[in-house]
Amino acid sequence: MERNLFIALCLMASSLGACATQNDYAMRPSAMETSALRADMPHEQTPFAGELPARNQPMAIAGPTMPPKGYLDYCLRHPSECPSTARRADYREPLNAQRWNELTSVNAHVNNSVRYVTDATLYQMAEFWTYPLGVGDCEDYVLAKRKLLLDRGWPAESLLIGVALDLDNLRHAVLIAITDHGDFVLDNQLTSVVAWADTGYTWEKRQTSANANIWVALTGDAMPLTPFEAPAVQPVLVASATPTVGAASGLLHPRLPMARPHPSEQQIVARGTSTVPTSRPTAAGA
Secondary structure: OHHHHHHHHHHHHHOOOOOOOOOOOOOOOOHHHHHHHHHHOOOOOOOOOOOOOOOOOOOOOOOEEOOOHHHHHHHHHOHHHOOOOOOOOOOOEOOOHHHHHHHHHHHHHHHHHOEEOOHHHHHOOOOOOOOOOOEEOHHHHHHHHHHHHHHOOOOHHHEEEEEEEOOOOOEEEEEEEEEOOEEEEEOOOOOOOEEHHHOOOEEEEEEOOOOOOOEEEOOOOOOOOOOOOOOOOOOOOOOOOOEEEOOOOOOEEEOOOOOOOOOOHHHHOOOOOOOOOOOOOOOOOO
């Protein structure tokens, strides 16, 4: 049933130019490629010397809503990245010193290693989800962080992609870690991992733990199909490029960049440091 719902959502989005036909893209990086980033970012990190964050009230979810169009397109290109198998619906990862250190280290590593560049600049498209080859926009940071944490043993149901309107009222993707201390946000616009309520964002929607392809509204009205223009320096989620008709299939699909395999993990990050804003004030002080 869940798989049928996901297919229905894809068909609905395709009529709006949001879904691409499946191309012959390579799937998940190989085991050899996976070992490359382990060497680039060792699992053995600085011992945790501080306190765990205060517990926060988990996000309140509303009813089902449409996934972002870029996510649907990504899943059609990489179906193995978006399995519809049932997962633990109410699972929360126990947050201990090691797990908190992994969240903060991975967040800082990707933020400092990937340079922000819009999809319009990279792919001549408004939105194109993929692993960053040293450059990318907000959802590309999310995919890289999620991969690194999965490689460190985090269960998939505790790492959810979320969408919000940021402080400039622009649509923005982040990674949300679901823990027994609450929900924490890994954001390319922030240097620190923070509680979801401390971002100052207006939350729209996120994946469910039970099934990554089922998304739920966080405000009661996620407005999932609203296009949004991406400025040159701001990561946002927007509608896909103008659709064209594929000669072979006759289906509508956006113009996509040339098919390429997933990068090796070592390619996900680039040498050098990007500029990331300082930690944002809490919602009360914003």
